[in-house]
Amino acid sequence: MATILVVDDELGIRALLSEILADEGHTIELAENAAQARACRERIRPDLVLLDIWMPDVDGITLLKEWGATGQLTMPVIMMSGHGTIDTAVEAIKFGAMAFLEKPITLQKLLRAVEQGLAKPAAGRGAPAAPAATTHTNGEASLTVEAAMTGGAMLPSPPLMLGPQAEQSFDLDRPLREARDSFEKSYFEFHLAQENGSMTRVAEKTGLERTHLYRKLKQLGVDLSRGKRNGGGGGGA
Structure with missing residues (x-):
């Protein structure tokens, strides 16, 4: 490198x-x-x-x-x-x-x-x-x-779906913003684990421009080192 x-x-x-x-x-x-x-x-x-x-x-x-x-x-x-x-x-x-x-x-x-x-x-x-x-x-x-x-347009976000390995329940009896943030945090944590913490691969898989992805993860309070510590969560190479 x-x-x-x-x-x-x-x-x-x-x-x-x-x-x-x-x-x-x-x-x-x-x-x-x-x-x-x-x-x-x-x-x-x-x-x-x-x-x-x-x-x-x-x-x-x-x-x-x-x-x-x-x-x-x-x-x-x-x-x-x-x-x-x-x-x-x-x-x-x-x-x-x-x-x-x-x-x-x-x-x-x-x-x-x-x-x-x-x-x-x-x-x-x-x-x-x-x-x-x-x-x-x-x-x-x-x-x-x-x-x-030429400015790079942000790619459209894919449907927010969690894989079968990351099934979990969400408390829906709360404000929409809180419920959405909780779901998105779990979504991104799942993909970080799958991709062994690689921001490049997570950006490609989720369809987000990388600078936007960084801001989103920080806003949601996602631990960016978690995926790497967990050794990929049984996922991506």
Whole structure:
């Protein structure tokens, strides 16, 4: 697995991306500004960097240019922004970024971009990307930019059904919200156990976008380590 540096001034974004990528088996380093990012890059030489554009001291594009100009852009860099445009994405690609992810970042786009970034050879990454990667038609950029800029729609939720191994009774003589939350908590705990605590597989099986799934589990008070401690609950590999 890879060592990934996440650079973002928002604590929540750093924590969320760290959880997701660590769950995929990667080693995660965090930085909240350009100064910390520079230090981390020198100290750990990451295999890939997720770099936010809007930061209070030095913005991500400036840092990207700096790394490129000094021959330090030896790793793939994926830019992130909640206020991005096609022009911003094109600029990022021009100065050496391999992709541009628009916040809120969907699970599918994040994991796909990381997988593609880690598959690229490190050699030659000090030079700006080829201009062909920045072309766009009818408002849609080429594969690299388009994959980052188009928002990922949340998948529809499947019917809430518990398997036969997780049959249990519910107290229906209470407010609807409480009854629903109790049922949903049991539903997600069941799938976490089945999938050995893998958030990726639970997201795929339940049809929820992963960031939404994390928020839902925390809201319901689900113990995210329970599935792994129980060894999969007799379920998924």
